[in-house]
Amino acid sequence: MLISELVHQIEHYEIRNFKEDFEIKSIAYHSKKATLNSIYVAIKGFITDGHKYIEDALNNGAKAAIVEEFVDVNIMQIKVKDSRRALSLISDIFYNSPTKKMKVIGITATNGKTTTSFLVETILRNTDIKTGLIGSVMNKIGDKIEIAELTTPESLDLQEKFYNMHKNNIDTCVMEVSSSALELNRVADVDYDIVSFANLAREHIDQHGSFKNYWMAKSSLIKNVKEEAVAILNIDYDMISSLKYNTRADVITFSINGNKADVSCKNIELVGGRAKFRVIIDEDIKFKNVNIGKDEFDVELNIPGYHSIENAMASICIALAFGVEKEIIIKTLKEFKGVERRFEFIYEGDYIIIDDHFANLKNINSTLESISYMDKNKFHIVYAIRGNRGPTVNRENAKALISWKDKLGIEKIIATRSVGNVTKKDEVKPIEEEVFREEILNAGIPLEIHDTLYDAIKKAIDEVQKGDIILLAGCQGMDMGAKIALDIISKKEIGIDKEKLFDPIKRRITEIDRIM
Template sequence: MIKLQELLKVLEYKELNQDLDIDIAGITYDSRKVEEGYLFVAITGFKSDGHQFIANAVENGAKAIIVEKDAEASGVAVIKVEDSRKALAQLSAKFYGYPSKELTVVGVTGTNGKTTTTYLIESMLKELGIKTGLIGTIKTKIGDKEEDASRTTPESVDLQRIFAEMLEDGVTHAVMEVSSHALELDRVLGVDFDRQVFTNLSQDHLDFHESFEDYLAAKIKLFKMNDKPSIINVDDVRSEAIIKEARGEVISYSINSEADLKAEEIEVNKKGVSYTLKTNQEKLAIKLNLTGRFNVYNSLAAIGTVYSLGFSLAEIKKGLEKIEGVPGRFQIINEGQDFGVIVDYAHTPDGMENVLNTASEFTKGRKIVVFGCGGDRDRTKRPIMGRIGVTLGDFAIVTSDNPRSEEPMAIIEDIKAGIEEEGKVEGEEYIIIEDRATAIKEAIKLAKSEDIVIIVGKGHETYQILKDKTIDFDDREIAREAIKQLRIKS
C-alpha cells in the first residue's frame, strides 16, 4: 500500500478532482486486472484505447485513474498527465520501491542475438555462484522459477513487479532483453541499468518505426540512460553512432576490427565453434557448444559483460564452455536420421542470412530451407527474405509463419516477388506450401543423406497466431514427429 499523494510526487500532472489521501493497493493498465484499491492507468494503445475502459476499471474497484485525455469517472480521483505510458513507468518504479537500484541489471539490445547473449550472461553468472534473474523473449526466470514470456520486454509495471519479486527471492543480478519497442514506449523508464550491451542492427520492426534511422535512435536511448559501461560490437557499422552517444566507458568486441575483446583463429563445425580470445592482457582458447560465427559475437558480448562485472577470464571460460545451447536458436533436432535438421528463430533478413551461411560451413549435401514471414509486420523485408532463401539455400519451401490478421497467401506472394527477381523456377528450385506443418513434413521427406533441413522463423515458439485464433504449434515437435514417421515407413 502507498498513498496516492505520495505516488504522484514523481509526476507532473495537470488536474485532479478528488482528495489524494487514499491508499493504492496496486497499479495496472488492463481494466480486467483491476482489483479493489487499484490505480488504473489509461493508455492510448495501437489497437485499443484504455480510456474506453475507465468505467470497467471503476466497476472492478479502481480508486484513482490516470488519463492523458479529458475523462470523467464518478467517485474516484482522476489525474491528467501529458503521457500516460511514461506516467505508468514512473509510478510503477515508485510503487515497487525502485527495485532495480538494488540489483545489478544488464540490458541487451540489438536486432539479432539478444536472447542467446542474455542466456550466456545469465548462465555464466550462475556458474560463478550468483543468484540470477532473466527477462526475455523465451522465459522470465527468477532464481530457479520460470514462466513463459509474452513479449520480449514486459510493460513497465510488470517489469518493476518482476524486479521486486527477484529481490524478494534473493536475486542479485538480472539480465534482460531490451527491445526497440520497449525503449520507444518508455517501458524501461525508471530501470537502473548497470551494463548496456549492443549486439548488431539490421532491418526489423519497420512496421513500428517510421524509418531505419528511427529504429537506430530507439536503440541508442539505452546507452544514454546512464554513465555505466557499455559493451559494443564495433564490427557493426552502426556502432559508431551508439558509441558517440554512450555516456559511460565503452568496452568493444569484434571479429574483424581492433577491439578490447577480439576473436581470432575461428573454427566452425556442426557441433560447435572454437576461437582464440585476444584481450589487451592475454590470449585464451574458447570452445563453445554452440555453432556459427554469430555465436562467436554473442559469446564475446557475454564475456565482455561478465568481465566488466569483475570476474576473471579463467572463471568466465569455465562457465561459458559448460553451456549447451538456447531453445530455438540453431537448435539441432536429432532423431537418429542421416540428414541434419535445424530450427532457428531467425525472422529478419540478417538473421536468416547468418543461419544459412553458418549451415554452409559444414553442410555436404543440400540446404533445404523452410520459411515464411509474420503478418502485421514489416512488409518490406518479405521479398528480401525470399531472395535470401533461394540464393543461400539449395531448395526452398515458402510457407506461413504467424499470419496474424493477414491472409497467409498474400504474405507468401510478397515473399515470392523477391524469389522471382532471382529468376528461380517454381517446382524446381522452390515450392509453396501454405500450411506450415505440411511444409515441414515435406522438407523432411525430401531430405537425403548429408542434406540439412533448416526451419526458420519461429524457433522456440509453441504456438501459431492465425487471424481468428492462436493454436498449439512447435516447429521442433513437428520435425521430430515427421522424422519418426519417415523411419517407420522405411
C-alpha cells in the same frame, strides 16, 4: 503510499475531482485489473485508447486515474504529458525501486539478444550467483519459470518482477531490452549496471516508422545509462561504435572483424558448424568498478553458427566486466547448449536438421552464412511464410533467400502457410503469400507451398539424402516444426532411440503449457 505523496513525485499538469487522500493498494493499466483503491493508468495504445475504460476501472474499485486528457467521469484524474512514462515512474516508486537494490544487465541488439542473455545468465549462475532472467522466451525468478508474452514486459509488470526477484534474494537480473520497450518507456526507470549493444540491422521498421526511429530507440539504452555503468559495444558496426562518444558510462569495445578494440578475437575456425577462436585483451581495462587484465585465451563454442561468435564475444565482455574468472567463462561456453529455435541442431544423424526462427534480414543472412561454412551434400529449406507482417517483410525475406541461391545450391524451396499451427493473428494473408511466390518464381527457383507444416516438413524428410542439411526456417509459423520433424523421423526410422531423438526439445519452453 498515499496518493498525495505519489502526486508530488510525478510531473503533472492539473488534478481534477480530488476528494480525499487514500492509500494506494495497486496500479492497473487494464480496467479489468483495477481493484479497490487502485490507480488506473489510461494509455493510448495501438489498438484502443485506455481513456475509454476509465468508468469501467472506477466501477471495479479504482479511486484515481492518470490521464493524458480529462474525461467526463467522476474519479480523481491526474493529467500528464505521457501516460506510459508516468506508468513506468509510479511502478518504480510503488515497488520501492527494486533495481537499485540488485545488479541489472540490459542486452540489446537486432539479433542474438535471447542467446546472449541466456549465455550470460548461465555464466553467472555457474559462479553461484542467484540470477533472474527476463526475455522473449521466458522469465525466470530463481527456479521459477514462466512463459514470456513480450520480449520486455510492460513497466508495471517488469517492476513487479524485479520486486519479486529482490524479495527472493536474487542478486542479478539479466534481461533482453527490445526497441519497443525503449520507445514505449517500459524500461525508463530500470537502473542498469551493465548494458550491451552487439549488432544492428533493419528491423521493426513498420512499428517504428523509419530506421532512424528504430536506431534512436535502440541507442537510447546506451545514451541514457547512468555514469557508474559499463557499456559493451561492438565496434564492427559504425553506428554502434559512435556511441563511445555518446554515453556517460565506461565503455568496453569488442570486434570479431579485426577492428581495433579492447577485446578482439582471431584464429576463427568453424568445425562441424561450431566455432573455435582466440580471445585477445590487448591492454589492462581499468575503471572504477572494472579491472580486467591483459590476457589471451582460447574458446570453443558448443552452440553452432558463425553468428554465435558475436553473441559469445558480447557475453565474454559482460562476464569479464562483472568480474567472472575466465576459466568459468571458457567452461560455460563449451557446455552451453543454446536457446531453442536459434540455429538449433535438432537432429544429427545421416543428415542434419537445423531449426531457426529466421526473424529478420540480418538473422536470415547470418543463418545462411553459417550453413555456407558447413560440409554438406544438398541443402533443403522448409520456410514458414510470415503472417501478419505484410508484403514488404515477405518480399525482403524472399530476396534474402534468393541472394544465397548459388552459394548454397538452392534447387527448390518448400514453403508452408502453417495452417493450424498459428493463431488467427499470425495467419498468412493472400498478399503475403503472393509477394513471396512472385519473388521466388521470378528468380527461377521451383517453389512448393503446402497448407500445413506437417506436409511441408514431411516432403523435405522424404527427399533428404545422407550428408544433406534441412533448415526449418520461420517465426511463429515454424514454432512446432522441430516436434513435427522428430515425430516423422520416429515413425520412419524403425528401432531409433526415441528418448535420445526427442532430447533436443524436452526442455523447450514452447512445450510448457503452464507456469512451472
